[in-house]
Amino acid sequence: MKLVIEQLRIQYGSIIAIDDISCAASRGKVTVVVGPNAVGKSTLLRACIGAVRPATGRVVLEGRAVHEWRAAALASRLAYVPQQSTVAGGFTVREVVELGRYALPPDRSHIDRAMGTMEVRELAERSFNHLSHGQQQRVTLARALAQSSDDGILILDEPMSGMDLDHMLRSMRLLRRLAEGGATILLAVHDLDAAAHFADDAWLLQGGRLALAGPAREVLKPGRLTETFGVRFDEVVTGSGELHLVPVFDP
Amino acid sequence: MRRAGKPMAMLLVLAGAACALALLRLCIDRPPGGALSLAWPEPAFAVFRWKAVAVAAIVGSSLAVSGVLLQALLRNPLASPFVLGVSSGAGLGVMFGMYVGWRVASTSVTQAESTTRSSLAVFASSTFSALIGGIAVLSIVFGLGRRRGVLDPLSLVLIGVVISAMCGAGMMVLELLVPNRLRGDLLMWLMGRIDQGIDGGALMIAVTIGAMGIAVAGLMGRAMDASTFDDDEARSIGLNLPKARLLMFVTAGGLAAMTVAVAGPIAFVGLIAPHAARLLVGPRHSLLVFAAALAGAAILIAADAASAAIELHAGRIPVGVFTALIGGPAFIWLLKTGRGQS
Numbered sequence: 001m002k003l004v005i006e007q008l009r010i011q012y013g014s015i016i017a018i019d020d021i022s023c024a025a026s027r028g029k030v031t032v033v034v035g036p037n038a039v040g041k042s043t044l045l046r047a048c049i050g051a052v053r054p055a056t057g058r059v060v061l062e063g064r065a066v067h068e069w070r071a072a073a074l075a076s077r078l079a080y081v082p083q084q085s086t087v088a089g090g091f092t093v094r095e096v097v098e099l100g101r102y103a104l105p106p107d108r109s110h111i112d113r114a115m116g117t118m119e120v121r122e123l124a125e126r127s128f129n130h131l132s133h134g135q136q137q138r139v140t141l142a143r144a145l146a147q148s149s150d151d152g153i154l155i156l157d158e159p160m161s162g163m164d165l166d167h168m169l170r171s172m173r174l175l176r177r178l179a180e181g182g183a184t185i186l187l188a189v190h191d192l193d194a195a196a197h198f199a200d201d202a203w204l205l206q207g208g209r210l211a212l213a214g215p216a217r218e219v220l221k222p223g224r225l226t227e228t229f230g231v232r233f234d235e236v237v238t239g240s241g242e243l244h245l246v247p248v249f250d251p
Numbered sequence: 252m253r254r255a256g257k258p259m260a261m262l263l264v265l266a267g268a269a270c271a272l273a274l275l276r277l278c279i280d281r282p283p284g285g286a287l288s289l290a291w292p293e294p295a296f297a298v299f300r301w302k303a304v305a306v307a308a309i310v311g312s313s314l315a316v317s318g319v320l321l322q323a324l325l326r327n328p329l330a331s332p333f334v335l336g337v338s339s340g341a342g343l344g345v346m347f348g349m350y351v352g353w354r355v356a357s358t359s360v361t362q363a364e365s366t367t368r369s370s371l372a373v374f375a376s377s378t379f380s381a382l383i384g385g386i387a388v389l390s391i392v393f394g395l396g397r398r399r400g401v402l403d404p405l406s407l408v409l410i411g412v413v414i415s416a417m418c419g420a421g422m423m424v425l426e427l428l429v430p431n432r433l434r435g436d437l438l439m440w441l442m443g444r445i446d447q448g449i450d451g452g453a454l455m456i457a458v459t460i461g462a463m464g465i466a467v468a469g470l471m472g473r474a475m476d477a478s479t480f481d482d483d484e485a486r487s488i489g490l491n492l493p494k495a496r497l498l499m500f501v502t503a504g505g506l507a508a509m510t511v512a513v514a515g516p517i518a519f520v521g522l523i524a525p526h527a528a529r530l531l532v533g534p535r536h537s538l539l540v541f542a543a544a545l546a547g548a549a550i551l552i553a554a555d556a557a558s559a560a561i562e563l564h565a566g567r568i569p570v571g572v573f574t575a576l577i578g579g580p581a582f583i584w585l586l587k588t589g590r591g592q593s
Contacts, residue, residue, distance in 0.1 A: 095535065
């Protein structure tokens with residue numbers, strides 16, 4: 001499934017959060033949205049799940065604007081992981097993951113597999129609200145996996161925030177595998193080096209506009225990032241011969 | 252949250268407790284100035300006690316389910332019809348209706364005509380006024396209890412308290428405006444009372460509204476589970492949020508309004524019963540709704556039994572006094588232990 005953004009403009013009163021963005025997240029690819037704070041990354045992702053009504057333009061899925069889809073029909077094609085999930089009440093981890101199939105037929109094996117993939121089975125009976133932020137993010141990812149199909153769309157807003165390094169890398173690899181299996185992955189990230197390593201495509205946002213879009217290795221270049229973030233970036237080659245993006249901390 | 256045991260077993264325990272308390276209430280006998288005794292009532296008294304049990308059960312369960320709905324709707328475990336001012340709004344509506352009814356009766360119709368107005372019609376008009384008052388307050392609290400577009404638990408409670416105080420002031424004014432002979436009745440009604448002399452038709456209406464509201468809430472169990480996520484996430488898993496919220500809103504308001512019309516504004520049952528039920532059966536709403544209904548019925552039947560058993564020279568203590576005495580500390584406990592955080 002392909003998610004197409006057409007001349008999107010999102011406005012909150014007189015504030016323009018997103019201005020004239022056109023691009024597309026393709027099936028089988030991991031696409032990252034990067035940019036400094038408050039450039040509209042989360043707003044763009046919220047528009048992609050139909051949570052924000054555009055002032056002009058639209059986000060299109062299967063020929064129809066996402067905000068016009070019925071919630072249940074959209075849920076069978078598209079899953080979402082917010083920056084921080086909030087669940088009122090004392091729901092256990094298993095109950096939260098099961099809610100991923102709220103609008104879909106119950107499927108215990110799918111739920112078990114999602115929990116196993118995100119390594120949250122041992123947390124199954126613990127209260128979601130008593131977990132650390134990183135653990136909650138893993139559970140929320142498991143909930144999204146329980147909801148999504150192999151060729152579905154997964155939209156994630158900083159899904160790795162709060163995760164330890166090991167789980168962050170595993171989650172990145174998982175998203176990569178899902179994309180290779182036919183899913184469409186669109187995520188906002190802060191870790192530019194990880195983004196350059198795992199993503200196929202990148203969208204660089206600046207001031208609510210799309211500054212650059214294309215293959216991740218071309219978009220996430222030190223010169224362009226320095227210009228956007230106001231911090232000097234460098235490319236370094238590790239002992240194993242891998243190229244990495246690092247910010248340079250000037251004294 | 253630790254859960255006491257298997258949910259279905261806990262549901263049966265609650266049902267058993269409610270039945271046992273109902274039996275106790277039926278058997279409590281304390282004539283004015285006499286001693287307390289337990290005996291199966293004679294047929295002449297039995298009908299009144301059965302009515303008291305039925306009123307307490309339907310009012311208690313409706314308040315509890317209204318509380319469950321409001322807690323899910325507002326994602327706030329401190330929400331209840333009383334705390335959010337819905338009961339006060341409904342109360343103001345009922346008193347305003349009563350006042351208008353008295354004015355009309357005293358100015359435009361003859362005494363004979365006014366006495367022919369059946370208690371059923373009075374109850375129906377009270378329920379309607381309560382509904383308008385309750386829904387109006389809920390709309391105000393819902394509209395003002397937001398910060399940057401997001402429902403804020405603390406703001407909701409504070410606005411509820413303020414609106415409740417304003418409605419209380421309105422009720423005091425109306426209380427002063429009615430004649431002395433009505434004032435005593437109004438005062439008892441304001442403290443929350445279980446009327447064992449309720450008109451049969453009025454009781455049927457109350458039972459019908461209560462049963463329908465509880466059934467709707469039960470059918471909305473999964474939607475209420477989904478609505479515990481924030482808006483974006485709830486929508487993303489497939490919940491039609493506007494429709495679900497409207498249904499929760501109207502059902503919660505309707506149930507609370509009916510209870511106020513029947514028994515006056517009774518405090519805290521809508522708060523304690525959902526929390527007690529949640530401790531026993533967990534947070535899944537399809538079960539929680541029925542567990543809370545049973546807990547609410549049990550609490551109010553117990554309060555009415557206490558009211559029937561304790562004799563003061565001034566007469567019976569209204570049930571609202573007992574629920575406030577239990578519910579007040581419970582509310583503080585919820586705040587202090589953090590269980591009141593969403």
